[in-house]
Amino acid sequence: MLDNDPAMEQFLASVERRAFRMAEIATGSTEDALDIVQDAMFGLVRRYASKPASEWGALFFRILESRIRDWYRRTRVRNRWRAWLHEWRGRDEANDGEDPMATLADPAGRDPADEVVQADSIAALEGALRELPLRQQQAFLLRVWQGMSVLETAAAMKCSEGSVKTHYSRAVHMLRKVLENDGS
């Protein structure tokens, strides 16, 4: 990979803001989002720079989504140990340890319901997105914002097209319900 490969630089520059926002919405942390985006950039350049540029988008977002899922996995582990330690120390801090891939909305600890009611439409949208389970959030952002097809989204999320359709449909239903009721 050349240091100044203009095509790769142009590609990364074109996706970095969206990638950062996706990671930030998913993690609720600016620092973690920056780390995730940087890792995704490294992964693309190191592993896939020789691939046709037309494939970079799907590959980059696949790496990004993978990094976000890793973040959730690590957060789940940390939360489980933290809860266990707190329980051991006699504190009333339970953590049911459910699979965050399916259900965890916001490991950063904010209450999405509070965020949805914000007057600003961007904040309301982000709050509603954070309230979604991760897979729904990913499917929605990749399809609607990144403009990926069902097939491309399935590749990025490493799941079947049927799963993408299900996650996407549920996300749209929930977001419309929340945001249209909110008047955003």
Add this chain to the structure above:
Amino acid sequence: MSEQEREQAFFDKVKAALNEGSRNLDARTLSRLRQARHRALQADRPRAAWERYGWRVPAAGVATASVALLSVMLYVSLPSRIPLGDALEDADILASSENLEISVDLDFYTWLAEEAGRAG
């Protein structure tokens, strides 16, 4: 307005809000994204973890060792509600800094080709 039009209006509004959010990133975040991009572009060879993460590698090592030591101490001294198998998996997740790196992803292309073939 038809349902289809309402849905399209919803999507347009959502995209506009998301675009607005990404346009309004602060200067510090934009600078750090630019730095990340340049670092990635200079990654013309597989680099050791310490080159990419500097001081964080030894710090991560110390943290990992601490977690492992604490885990052992707690398991030895206390009745556990976390199964040993889960704990070992947890330790592996917490200890790994590079094992989540995506390898050359032949299965991705295989899968993509299969999906495309099925769709076609």
